[in-house]
Amino acid sequence: MTVLWLLIALSPHEQARQAADELLSALKATLKAEMAARGPAGAIAVCRDTAQILLQQISRQHGGIYIRRVSRKWRNPADIPTPDEDSLLVLLEARFREGALPREWVDTLVLNGKPFLRYARPLVVGGLCLACHGEKLAPEVDSVLRLRYPHDRARGYREGDFRGIVVVKLPLEGARTGGSP
Ligand code: HEC
Numbered sequence: 296m297t298v299l300w301l302l303i304a305l306s307p308h309e310q311a312r313q314a315a316d317e318l319l320s321a322l323k324a325t326l327k328a329e330m331a332a333r334g335p336a337g338a339i340a341v342c343r344d345t346a347q348i349l350l351q352q353i354s355r356q357h358g359g360i361y362i363r364r365v366s367r368k369w370r371n372p373a374d375i376p377t378p379d380e381d382s383l384l385v386l387l388e389a390r391f392r393e394g395a396l397p398r399e400w401v402d403t404l405v406l407n408g409k410p411f412l413r414y415a416r417p418l419v420v421g422g423l424c425l426a427c428h429g430e431k432l433a434p435e436v437d438s439v440l441r442l443r444y445p446h447d448r449a450r451g452y453r454e455g456d457f458r459g460i461v462v463v464k465l466p467l468e469g470a471r472t473g474g475s476p
Pocket residue numbers: 326330334335336338339342343344346347364365366368369370371372374418419420421423424425426427428449458459460
């Protein structure tokens with residue numbers, strides 16, 4: 296029975312993982328294409344619009360699920376973590392310092408009296424990211440960022456640093472999708 300059910304419907308964990316995978320591969324593809332076509336300073340303009348649009352699209356495709364990219368050192372104020380996400384970021388930051396950052400994190404929590412599955416995918420800074428999040432930015436990148444993100448905190452990273460998470464929250468009772476924790 297269980298096997299049959301799994302074939303018909305994805306578990307909340309699988310559904311959350313799939314949404315995170317879709318978001319990350321779409322972001323990566325866009326970023327690579329834009330960096331190649333316009334260079335980092337030109338790509339910023341696209342990132343600014345596309346990241347938030349992609350988040351909305353993936354949420355819609357999954358029935359309105361809660362999905363975000365959040366960081367304690369955020370660039371876009373839309374990516375400021377909620378209190379429960381902030382605590383998880385602190386915990387994962389500690390794991391990262393111990394050299395034990397997990398590939399994914401799954402737990403459950405109660406928000407506004409309702410149980411949710413919380414799924415997080417840690418994001419690590421790679422070489423490609425440094426042009427816009429690193430310690431030394433090209434002057435044209437720096438000036439576009441200052442103009443568009445006056446409160447930017449997402450700089451000064453080194454390759455391998457823990458950058459933030461993609462977080463998905465799914466209601467565990469009643470409707471399988473459409474929660475807004
Ligand atoms: C072309 C410049 C550019 C590159 C390269 C780049 N980013 Fe960003 N990043 C941005 C911009 C611009 C934003 C703000 C997006 C928005 O407004 O939604 C951002 C936002 C983010 C966020 C959301 C949290 C926040 O700070 O607002 C994460 C996480 C992130 N980037 C991770 C990465 C990682 C990991 C890489 C490398 C794989 C990377 N970025 C490469 C420009 C870049």
